[in-house]
Amino acid sequence: MAQSFYQNFKVGIVGGGQLGRMLIQSGIDLNINFSVLDPDPQAPCHQLAPFTCGKLTDYQTVLNFGQDCDLITIEIENVSVQALYELEKAGKKVFPQPSIIELIQDKRKQKQFFKDNDIPTADFILVENKADVLQQLSYLPAVNKLGREGYDGRGVQLLRNNEDLSKAFDAPGLLEKLIDFEKEISVIVSRNEAGEIAAFPAVEMVFHPEANLVEYLFSPAQLHEAISNQAKQIAEHVIRSLGLVGVLAVEMFVTRDGKILVNEVAPRPHNSGHQSIEANVTSQYEQHLRAILGLPPGDTSCTTPSAMVNLLGEEGYSGLAKYEGLNEVLSISGVHVHLYGKKQTKPFRKMGHVTLVDSDLESLKKKAYFVKQTLKVKA
Numbered sequence: 001m002a003q004s005f006y007q008n009f010k011v012g013i014v015g016g017g018q019l020g021r022m023l024i025q026s027g028i029d030l031n032i033n034f035s036v037l038d039p040d041p042q043a044p045c046h047q048l049a050p051f052t053c054g055k056l057t058d059y060q061t062v063l064n065f066g067q068d069c070d071l072i073t074i075e076i077e078n079v080s081v082q083a084l085y086e087l088e089k090a091g092k093k094v095f096p097q098p099s100i101i102e103l104i105q106d107k108r109k110q111k112q113f114f115k116d117n118d119i120p121t122a123d124f125i126l127v128e129n130k131a132d133v134l135q136q137l138s139y140l141p142a143v144n145k146l147g148r149e150g151y152d153g154r155g156v157q158l159l160r161n162n163e164d165l166s167k168a169f170d171a172p173g174l175l176e177k178l179i180d181f182e183k184e185i186s187v188i189v190s191r192n193e194a195g196e197i198a199a200f201p202a203v204e205m206v207f208h209p210e211a212n213l214v215e216y217l218f219s220p221a222q223l224h225e226a227i228s229n230q231a232k233q234i235a236e237h238v239i240r241s242l243g244l245v246g247v248l249a250v251e252m253f254v255t256r257d258g259k260i261l262v263n264e265v266a267p268r269p270h271n272s273g274h275q276s277i278e279a280n281v282t283s284q285y286e287q288h289l290r291a292i293l294g295l296p297p298g299d300t301s302c303t304t305p306s307a308m309v310n311l312l313g314e315e316g317y318s319g320l321a322k323y324e325g326l327n328e329v330l331s332i333s334g335v336h337v338h339l340y341g342k343k344q345t346k347p348f349r350k351m352g353h354v355t356l357v358d359s360d361l362e363s364l365k366k367k368a369y370f371v372k373q374t375l376k377v378k379a
């Protein structure tokens with residue numbers, strides 16, 4: 001590519017949310033020109049780059065948008081893959097490749113891919129509809145997942161027993177064996193066109209002891225060295241098997257007997273890599289740009305232990321967002337607040353995140369709890 005992106009080269013991002021926003025933020029340092037497509041005229045990217053308002057799943061909209069770019073990437077999987085194939089055929093670089101986005105859009109195909117490529121994953125069966133699930137009493141307890149368009153836990157539900165069966169999704173999906181995991185971890189891995197691969201150290205989701213919600217994310221994951229190395233190797237195996245160009249987030253379970261199972265993958269920067277902006281030598285956003293632009297991967301090491309707290313819209317509040325507790329939180333050393341610029345809040349909407357860095361793990365935990373309790377998005 002002869003580094004032509006230093007001149008008039010334009011990277012189009014399909015999707016203009018917070019991931020796009022942080023990608024642009026990192027791209028400024030590499031002098032990259034962006035343009036963005038998103039259906040929301042107020043999307044987090046709308047003032048950061050030339051902005052086109054349009055539907056991501058509409059063939060003609062994505063095609064028109066991409067024709068004006070030199071390289072097209074995504075920050076969300078739910079996009080018109082047909083348009084991306086067309087752009088690829090027309091000679092545009094499209095990373096991640098459309099065939100991989102298409103595979104990952106469907107959890108059924110994704111799981112089959114894991115199976116076909118010796119990627120360890122929970123056992124599963126495919127189900128076409130609710131009637132199908134009702135036949136599978138002996139497979140319970142299981143996790144029922146929609147094949148398509150589930151995200152942030154929507155489209156995933158636990159079926160423990162006979163009574164739960166009535167909740168089953170009435171659409172093509174899968175039933176996965178319930179995994180009694182000890183930890184849920186994630187590894188972000190990148191690959192460029194030359195096949196150079198680099199994995200970040202695993203991070204760990206810390207769950208609230210009572211409510212089954214992710215409390216905060218912790219980096220690096222507290223794991224035996226052998227397990228964290230294995231997690232990296234599995235992530236590298238997944239991205240190599242896919243042949244993906246860009247970053248890939250690999251979500252995994254560590255079982256109580258020390259086995260790693262891949263839950264699912266996302267072909268883009270991910271919520272579990274936000275902390276890399278402040279706490280790793282290279283951020284996942286810069287790493288994605290390096291990968292898609294044919295540059296060498298950056299050093300993925302952690303520079304400090306860190307925690308990341310998602311800032312979600314407070315329950316019971318909808319409307320123009322107001323931030324409570326900012327001053328208190330910003331008074332602490334090692335606190336980095338990221339607000340995504342979303343005007344409207346609603347319960348559980350991702351409005352921002354906070355990264356905390358501290359070399360002392362206990363103090364890091366305390367800070368994470370303080371931020372969770374203090375910083376609120378209300379209306």
Ligand SMILES: Nc1ncnc2c1ncn2[C@@H]1O[C@H](COP(=O)(O)OP(=O)(O)OP(=O)(O)O)[C@@H](O)[C@H]1O
Binds near residue numbers: 176177178251264
């Ligand atoms: N087989 C399983 N056994 C136990 N728990 C599971 C299983 N599959 C999923 N889960 C739990 O449900 C959560 C959501 O599942 P999954 O990641 O597949 O859905 P998602 O809608 O894509 O979520 P997100 O967008 O938050 O990543 C997982 O993070 C995990 O905590």
Ligand SMILES: [Mg+2]
Binds near residue numbers: 251264
């Ligand atoms: Mg997930």
